[in-house]
Amino acid sequence: MRVSRLTALTAAFFVAMSLALTGATAASAAQLTASGGYVALGDSYSAGVGAGSYDSSSGSCKRSTKAYPALWAAAHSPSSFSFTACSGARTGDVVSGQLGPLSSATSLVSITIGGNDAGFADTMQTCALQGESACLSRVAQARTYIESTLPGQLDSVYSAITNKAPSAHVVALGYPHFYKLNGTCVAGLSEKSRAAIDAAADDINGVIAKRAANHGFAFVDVNSTFAGHELCSGSPWLHSVTLPVDESYHPTAAGQASGYLPVFGSAA
Template identity: 55%
Template sequence: MRPFRIQSLAAAALLAGACTLAGPAAAPAAPNRAALDYVALGDSYSAGVGAGDYLTEAANCLRSSRAYPALWAAAHASSFSFAACNGAKTGDVLTKQLGALSGRTNLVSITAGGSDASWAKVMGLCALPGTTGCLSAIATARDYVDKTLPANLDRLYSAIRSKAPAARVVVLGYPHFYQLHGSCSRGLEDSERAALNAAIDHLDGMIARHATGHGFAFADARTAFSGHEICSAGPWLRSVEVLDLTESYHPNASGQSLGYLPLFTRAA
């Protein structure tokens, strides 16, 4: 038995029941800046789940003041709408977040697709003893990415462009979860960790192709987080957080400020 797996299963169960989606939060215009209307869309990775210091106006969405969109906006944007929300699938972004966009929007960031691929369910099955169930769940997620996700991404990206025709749109990918042969002494087998990383490669590749196909920029988080995955000496991702399980498998504050923020800054 691997005790870590039981904790991971509980974490994944909470992740699967992610929040009720709320509307975007609008920050006041910053003084003495060129007009730059920035809108942050997407799921938990853009909301900042795992980074702490959550904003009370949208508690269920777990939007963090330490998330890369909030950090970037504080330094650069004259107006900022923080619409990203924990648990958001591409359909949720399409129906609940795009009201923040307009013809005045100059810049959009987004992470979306991971929740569609049911990563919470995958991690729950990978938490169980044995590798067969984990590898089977990963294969099912990859099949979804191949057969269903492309149309979802195209609908979302087309709607973003329609509502914000002049905006630069930056689509950010997801980092690898694990450093292989790293410091973890328990939990998943390295074969499972490798398969999870390969599945993220597959997901990011699909997102990148469709983003660039719509004329959007793609920013690769795998390179930004390289050397700082779970099981590394200085991880920028949370493993299982027993005291706050929802934060498990998300970037911590360093992952947002040292990983995603410089990545987005270069792309923006």
């Protein structure tokens, strides 16, 4: 009986210890990405164009202290933070100019990329200036590119990230819908143009999600947080046509803090 009781007590002790360690392990895992180095890659949506408060040393890259990578780093104090995202970046620019800080010590990487490859700026300029027919044609061209060419370009970027930072948790973030359909806008683009632009955003997000999954990366869809804050919503977190013109159709500071940051934080 004494042996059985001792065995039972010993078993109970180890069960309790196991549960305690499981809880400690879960807590440690939650802090893992904060304990290693964080590198923020990508285009203007990661750089924070449109949010203001730009780091003067970043020049035309327009990296903002109000961008979601900077906000996350300030809140979580990773062991190192390298912010190489740049306005106008395409997939090739990331591979050739942004991967320097990546290493085996990097534990977290974030990236938005693909919109400029698909002709984001030219498409929006066409839609804003040339009317519905030209807009629909240009969006269709972009959607064809997204389907046929962008997957291979994303594969190249994602493979390069893995090669340089094999232990990193990588989060690929998507792009929000620009427009709330049947919303408050009474001028500007036609409803067909707005719907086509939103559909192109769905296309690019779908491609990013699939390629990210194939590389073992996390994908974050920001439409859950931007819902109700698109253009024509009455409470937009995106600029419409504005000055400086390069900030047009980019998230505001609120879009970075309340649109991008929460969903990135949940996936980091």
